Amino acid sequence: MTNKTEKKGFSRRQFLKASGAASAVAGGAGLGLFGYEAGKDPRTYRGWENWEGVNQVFNRKKYAVDQPTCQKVGPTRRVDARTEVIFYRRGSFMRQWREETGLEGMEPHIQEYYRKNPEDLELDIYSQEVIFPKLMEDRKKYQDQFRLSDAWSNAMGAVSPPRITEPPEVSDFPRRSRRGGSTEPVKFKDPKKTSKLIKKIAHELGSTLVGIAKLNPDWVYKYTSIGRGFQSDEPIEVPKHWQNAIVVGTPMSWDPMYANPNYGTSNDAYSRSRIIAFRVASFIKQLGYAARPHTPGTDYDLMVPPILVDAGIGEQSRPSIVVTPELGLNFRPAIITTNLPLHPDKPISFGVQDFCDHCKICAENCPSDAISYGDRVEVRGYLRWQVNTAKCLNFWNSTLGSMGCRLCVAVCPYTRKSNWIHKAALKVTADDPTGISEKALTMMQKRFYPGPEPQKYYIPSLGGENASYREPPWWLRTEDFIE
Template sequence: MFLILQCSLKYDMMENKNGLNRRNFIKTIGLASGAVTLGGAAGAGLAAGKNKDSHTGYGRTAYGEDQFFNRKPFMVNEPTYEKVSAPKRISYIENLFKRLGEISRLMHPREEGVEAWTFEQGVETLPEPLKSYYIEHPGSLDELQKAMEKSQEQRKDWDKYKNKYILADAWSSAHASPLHGKVAFPHPPKGSAEESDFRGIKEDKLSFKSKSHASELIKKIAYSFGASLVGIAKVKEEWVYQGYMRGVGKTEFDVPKHWKYAVVIAVPHEWDSMYANPTYGTSYDAYSKLRFIAGKLEVFIKELGYSARSHVPPTSYEIAMPPIAIDAGLGEQGRNGILITPELGANTRLAAVTTDIDFEPDKPIDVGIKDFCVKCKICAEECPSGAISFDNKPEKIIRGFKRWNIDQDKCFTIWNSVATSHSRGCRVCLAVCPYSRKNNWIHNIAREVDPRDPTGVFSSALLTMQKKFFKYPGGQEYLPPPDGNNETFNEAPEWLKTEEWFDL
């Protein structure tokens, strides 16, 4: 182009001895503009061609680019949760789903000649440790009965809603399929941790060049398997459940010595379905991803000659996930009891792999999430069950730590009240959280500026905008009639709208 321009100018100069006339001047400017435009387009095309995003099949997740927030300026020596007394290990019976499993087995015994337990028999007839738990938590057993009755009601009422939600139901069932039965992956442990965690490892253990090399490699592998966020933390005794271990059953056990570190991984739910309403969304989409990622990471670590055990949702774990994820520097615990991360907000699900690899662990971070939750309260306002505390600051002391109280029994009742065929949960508090926003320029600015603002003015302004411009239905409105109207807070994705694809 520049050669053409040069020749054209030379010709015009020869034709006009006195220099460029007006016509030739305009012609010259036009040619120059064309040359610049063409050069710019060529440069942009070259840059785009070299950009990995332009490559077919390129995925940001596999290269760790989902975890884009720079945590280094916000690393702290101590996590943001508040320890007020000597911590205690978690009893497995404190987990609602473990209690539900125990109650279900009592109500539907597999052994012949064993009388089925009923709620009418009362708390005194329950075996330990269920009996002690429900005596210490009056009203909890009544709430569980209510939740189970709600589940039965919704299964009977499914015909009322299935034409609208049958695609969402099928989508959820597809995600749930790898979680149960003979096809479950990763395969459940058999025997003690000292047996199962070492089963299948290679005899020739590979030696890492350093602890930092070990951390970097395992993180890269986790990203390549599909993890959006990865962090590494030491395993603390207080985060390990007591009283039950997979592969063994009910047992009191010491924390295995080879559980030195936990590789903690996080993925989000599919955004548009979760952001529509509880019936369109499902927890199983994230659960199934996590099981495959953690399961493959377990296999990979064993191939290197090290022990490994995956801890995966919905109930196949011995470790409490939010606190160890906080230790691993992924985020902070929010008012809703869920880990909130800079990248994914509350739209975060967790799994972990414990191992005896010597890592360089990550540090916890303080990006002001806890302070924001003090002011916000949106999740508490929108919670259909009223399970989330409105306290200004965390006041509930649980096993030596202060936190906002979450009434898990009330939460579970709403899980079972949503219009689905198999009670797949709520997630309203995840969707309405201001941190759970898609990445765009305004939220990227907020993500970087807010934690650097010592005055809190910026977060107050953001919160005012959130409450003014993002209106949500009242909490109960998400539920089906007669409790609500199956309200949505965002339009469902086209591929989950049954009416778009089928004659009903």
């Protein structure tokens, strides 16, 4: 009897021990498969399908600060967008520059700018005389490879609200509807509740992130050259009704974004953000308040990144783009200026300034050397990293991609899909006061997520190989679909 019990007990123990060993193996395999599915999970493509604000997940209150991280360190000066915003200056350059007349043939303010910044004149001339002819040459040879990504980019940009052509005093205010509705402003009970309502509406309209700031007049252009109701030779007087700024925006599609510069586009997020901004403005106007959308690519009367910082959307980074906790640099914003009484959000500080101080992955991967390796410098009275935008745009024109370059977005350690690894890394770096984790993770990032040599991103005529940071997604590989 005793023997029988012992035998039975021994057998059960053996079974449980064997089960334990088998469970360890099965559990390990399960974790591997969990990881694989987590890496492929479409829900990690944050911001594309989950609307209604479920993607604004970062606990901003915990990281709120009273002063924005781009500190004011000296007397401030507003931007002359005609010359200091590269897209507008390059446009004027291409229209006005003739070798025979030189600077004398250009508008006085552009002459003055180039006399103070001769290196920018050199870069602008280089673009026109060297880069464009080579680009045209390579387009003939290689453009077919990018037919699908071109078509996709153009399709995403095909729908757009009409451009604003009237001054703020006219265009921003509500007009009586054909049915004779009131244009009197409704009386809201409480700015805090109004802010909550506007955020909900913006999320409902498709915005991934939403923030609100009191508009700092320093961010409004001093001069502009794109119209929108302003004269290019008269300084902009900041309209009194531009009291608050609402930030909305969406990410670019993740897979093409990682395949920058040749397969990416900004058109997808630009288009979505633009439409959302116009819809939010329409909502506000119908309640009787003034609202003006400032939308990508170039329809702005103000600088966007510092408003994002003020609104607590993120922090300005080394490549000057704002890093958001949820999307990294992969966020394309639009702004709505309004006189609707709102309660502003606080700026946040979640470690980006320290991280960008030593990371420099964007600078190392930038083919044009446009991103500084140095410290932050005073720019128009504020402390920030400065980007050489002329070099940056010259590289845009040195690729066959649909719409410039977003390599700094793709390589940034913060621009990672929202799987458990990257969410954990964000949490660790945001909460580590020692900076040790930042350094360790940056080191790992550089080795674990390498890209091609920067020179390879150029077109072949400029010594490159039409390379991209990552392979394009299957649906943008022209060679798989078209003979």
